[in-house]
Amino acid sequence: MPQATTDGSSGLTTITDELHRALAPGRIVEVRDEEWLITSVFPTVNGMKIRARGVSDFVRDTPATFYTELDRINPLDADSVTLKADGSPNYRHSRLWLESILRKTPVPLYETTLAVSNEMLTDPLDYQLSAVKKALQTDSLRPRLLIADAVGLGKTIEIGMILSELVRRGRGDRILIVTPRHVLEQMQQEMWTRFALPFVRLDSVGIQRVRQKLPATRNPFTYYNRAIISIDTLKMPKYRAQLEKVGWDAVVLDEAHNVTNAATKNNDLARLLAPNTEALILASATPHNGKPKSFAELLRLLDPTSVGPTGEISPDAVDRLVIRRHRNSPEVAAVVGDKWAKRSAPNNILIDPSPQELAVARELKETWTGANPPCGTDHLFPWTLIKAFLSSPAALAQSIGQRLTKNPTGAEKQALDRLRSLSDELDAGTSNKFRALLDYLEKIGVNNRSSMRVVIFSERVATLTWLEKELTRALKLKPGQIAQMDGSLDDERQQQLVEEFKKESSPLRILVTGDVASEGVNLHLQCHQLIHYDIPWSLIRIQQRNGRIDRYNQRISPVITTLLLDTPENASPGDLHVLTKLMDREYNANEALGDVASLMGEHSEKREENVIRDVLARRREFDDAVQTPDEVLTGCDDWFQEFLCPTTTEADTTADVSGAGSERAATLYASELDFLEDSLLEAFDNSPGNSLARGGVGWRVHGNGVIELTPPDDLRRRLEYLPQDYVKARGVLEQIQLVTKKLLGEQQLEQARNGLSDTTWPQAHYLSPLHPVSEWAADRALASMDRQEIPVVRGDVTGPTVLCMGTVTNNRGQVITRSFIEVGPLLDEVLTDLAARLTQLGLGPNAVNPGPVEFDADQLTATVSAAVQRADGNLQQARLSAEQTSARIIERWKRRARRWSEEAEQSVTSAERRRQKARIDKEESLALQLRPDQSFVRPLLVIVPEEN
Structure with a gap:
């Protein structure tokens, strides 16, 4: 030994x-x-x-x-075993032993067949599964992917599926998720309720809990293996030193477009995390700003060889590292069906201005948009006033007041005073635009007695505050029926508002919000009405707003309404009809392309706004500045689109190497309930009921498919690491409720999110293969066995037969291949379906065990020892195949690294070359660790002829 x-x-x-x-x-x-x-x-x-x-x-x-x-x-020693006859009913003891070993052994590294993600509480949509398979592809040294799917396709679901597969492969023990702060709870809920992946949420409250729990000198990132935190918190200097000392199995950067600017702390954080994690998942519906340099920065985080030394982007790298689809992509449109209701045509409401609104508009046109505005060379300020006027009286008053604090003199001071005098006449009573909003809300049935909900967007916080006040007064709303959400709220309050808006029982009917809610937030569960009180001068921002309710699982056709003053030509401070055209063009692009950024080719909200300002000022024609979807499809000259076109690459021919085993053999049980029941019976020797039996565990299976389990101390210790809000709300440390059927799980989740209780956490949690209760059950089943025990059973064999499991691992200890080998009296066979073979041998779930078999221990022990040696010989072929696969992966990477180094010698400074070479050297060290390093054969079961 x-x-x-x-x-x-x-x-x-x-x-x-x-x-x-x-x-x-x-x-x-x-x-x-x-x-x-x-x-x-x-x-x-x-x-x-x-x-x-x-x-x-x-x-x-x-x-x-x-x-x-x-x-x-x-x-x-693998062959120093204790043989023990299995006398349990239906050979329960042996089946649990085999199942537990299967669950504890990681799925092979290069296995691209999905092992658990399609068994989670999700719809196994083909386009989502293809994203998971791409992340697991064998062309990269480690899992790296940019999920650039358009708004609404479910990037969070794809992230959860990828992480669950990594966990099953032994590559997901330590995971860090970085998101915008207002979606922390949403992400935490999705990971736990759908994938049974518990994360500690380090928002302001979570961090306070950490400070109370841990000594000041303790690194929280070594204490919590799985954490979710906002990028704003994580980039703080005090956390950098702690992050530098830890490594991760997987890191997720949500809304990754926020890390592309190399001069920001966000980018600095991303550069710190990228090389210190095995898997890196970036997610963004807008993964670039039109500058190849920014998009290259995302690719460089994924793979330092994917971008040339001078910044050129390889189409092969994009093909390997990026996946992007939209609502009307064939693979998406074919499966979403009625689970994503088609958006209604734009509801653009043109409003005749009131005399007061008309007076302000005329003043803006005549005084501020001429050739010589009173503000001198500050040509942007007049457009600031126009945007404020188009937003609300409150926003206009705020802009005028802020300008006056700068103590302007002369003509500008006189013009501002005159404009302020006119704007003082504007209020909710004299604003036809506000009256139109009230009329529309009445038309769709939003009032203090109805259940109809609406989300109202505006760019200006002053407008949000004004709308909340005036709508409360005009509609006689009760406390809690309207809420304002903006960036000034702390992360806990933002999360609370989002969750409240999702609940059917919540009184919240109107959510007035701004750009803080335009990324990542799901507002569609109870709402299909969205109103733009003012219109962003950016197609990208419009699409992001609309995506809050126009997304997968929206069952009612989303209605997008815009309100726009229709001022006459002689009083219009710009061609305001452009904004209506902008809404129509966004709708058409969303239908045809699923993406709007290519219409203007700017890929930046700020630059799009500059273009629209020129169009409003009649310095450019709208159709010249904003293409139609047909023009985009015909021209296809957008550089990012070109990179996303299908390309034949080395990755396309990468073999699917899973060794001799197959994930069809990943479980011997038809359901998680069957496995849990057998585990509890084996470990505690008691039947389901209300009370403990013989020191067992209390559990009950209800007719509606709900399991109630009273957790013993060792299970409670595991449950303490679940999301604290869930633990507290559902009292799981005293009693945990579980469901084992997806339909019931979805119903439980829907009931919680419909607000039938005071929390959005489901009462009964779906029991998936990765659930802590299942893991605990597997451990308890293993713990019930004697030291080095191997069960001996009867079966349909001609002589003593040994079932072995062989694994090949690399220098990092990762399982590269796994084989199940049946060593019989005359020949050995590598099994492709362990469960089917056991059934053939008479050891299926309905097997009858007549009692413990008698055997010669010394003779059978020698048989096991010889079988291990024979199985090891069979395993060598799988090891050779794994070595060849590993060599191909490493050689492809080396070719890319050599190509980069040769180009760098001629094109970049020595400092930049050293910085990038450090990353490449680290990747090379990783590559060497991927080589197959050791093989191990473990006997699992001895089968003797039935006549014994």
Whole structure:
């Protein structure tokens, strides 16, 4: 048996090649006189870091991390086994043992067949599954992907599916999600309710909890393995030093377009995280601002060789690293069906101005938009006044007041005073635009007694405040029926408003909000009416706003309404009809392209606004500045579109290497309920009921498919790491409710989000394969077995047969391939479907066990030892295949690295070359660790002829 030896002079463990090869996930090791199951292995400077979970009684269920430099680690021999006859009903003991080992052994690294993501609480839509498969492709050294799907397609779902697959592959123990602060709770809820992935939410309240719980010197990012935090919080200097000291299995950067500017703290944070994580997922519906340099920065975060030394972007890199679809992409349109109601045509309401509005408009035209405005060379200020006027009387008064604080003199002071005098005549009573808003709200049934909801957008905070006040008065709204959401609110209040708007039972009917809610927020669950009280001068921003209700799972056709003053030509401070055209053009582009950025080719909200300002000022024609969708499709000269066109690359021919095994053998149970029931019966030897039996665990299965479970102490310890709001709201530490059918799970989620209770967390949580309760059940099943036990059962075989599992791992301890090998009296067979083979042998779920089998222990132990050697010979072919696959991946990367280095010698400064080379050197070190390093065969089951 390989053992770690101790250097008496230093006290450190010397790790031998034999020991290194023996440390693999799924292996039982002895450390500190206790037994542990290895879950993952990582290389360190002087040895290996091992994550494990306790198996023996004293440490059972306890997670631990060991270092070969510090601990004496003794792997237990695979063929030094204790054979034990299985006398359990239906061979429950053996089936649980096999299932638990399967669940504890990571799915192979290069397995592209989805293992768990399509079993989560989601619709397994093909276009979402293709994003997951792209993230798992074998062309990259590690999972790297930019999800650039258009607004509303469900990027959060795709992120959750990818993370769940990484977790199942042993690559998702430590995960960091970085999002805008107003979607922290939304993201946390989606990850937990749909994917059973618990994250600690480090918003302002969460951070306060951390400070109360941890010593000031403790790094919170080493304490919490899975955290979700806002980018605004994370980029603070005090967290940088802590981040530099930790590594991650996966990092998600949501709304990744916010990190493209190399001169910002956001970008600095992204550059810090990117090389220190195994997997990196970037998500953005607007992944570029029209500048190749900015888009290149995103690609460089994913792969430093994807962008040439001088910034040129490789189409091959885009094909490998980017996925982008929109509402009308064939693969999307074919599956969304009635779960995404088609948006109604634009509802543009043109409003005749009141005398007071007309007077202000005429003053703006005659005084401020002429050749010599009173503000001198500040040519942008007149348009600031016009935008404010088109927003609300409050916004105009604010803009005038702010200008007056700068103490203007002469003509400007006189003009401002005159404009202020006219604007003072404007209020809710004299504004036809506000009257039109009230008329429309009455038309669609929004009042203090109805259930109709509406979200009203404006760019100006002053307008939001004014609307909240005036709508409350005019509609006689009760407290809680209208709310204002803007960037001045703290993250907790923003999240609270978003969640309230989703709940059917909430009194909130009108949400007045601005750009803070235009990214990432789901407002469609109870709402299909959106009103632009003022119109952004940017197609990108318009589309982002509309996407809050025009998205997947919107069952009622979204209605987008805009309100616009229709001033006569002689009193219009610009060609205001342009704004109506802008709304129509956005609708047409959304229908034909699913994207609006290409219409103007600016890819930046600020630059689009500059263009529209020129059109309003009649310095440019609208149709020259804003293309039609047909013109875009015909011309296709947008550089970003060109990169997203289908391209044949090396990645297209990458083989799907899964070793000899197949994920069809990933489970022996038809449902999670069957597995949980068997685990509880095995571990606690009690039947379902209200009371504990023989020291067991209280549990009940209701006729409606809901399971009630009273968690014992060891399960409660695991549940403490679930989202705290969920733990508190549903009292899961005292009793947890679970459902095992997707339909019931969706109903529970819908009931919670419809507000049938005071929380949006579901009462009964969907029991997926990654749920902590299932993981706990698997551990308890393993813990119920004797040391090094291998069950012996009867089956339809001609002689003693040994079922083995062989794994090949790389230098990072990751499982590259996994095989199930049946070693019989005459021949060996690599199984492609373990569950089907067990059924053939008479060991399926309906098997009848006549009682424990009798056998010669010494003789059968020798048979097992010989079978392990034979299985190891079979495994070598799988190892050779894995070596070839690894070599292809590494060689492709090396070619790209060499090409980059050769170009860099001639084109960039030595400082820039050194900076990028440091990243490439780190990638090369990673590449070397991907090579297959060790193989391990583990006997799982001994089958003897039925006549025994």
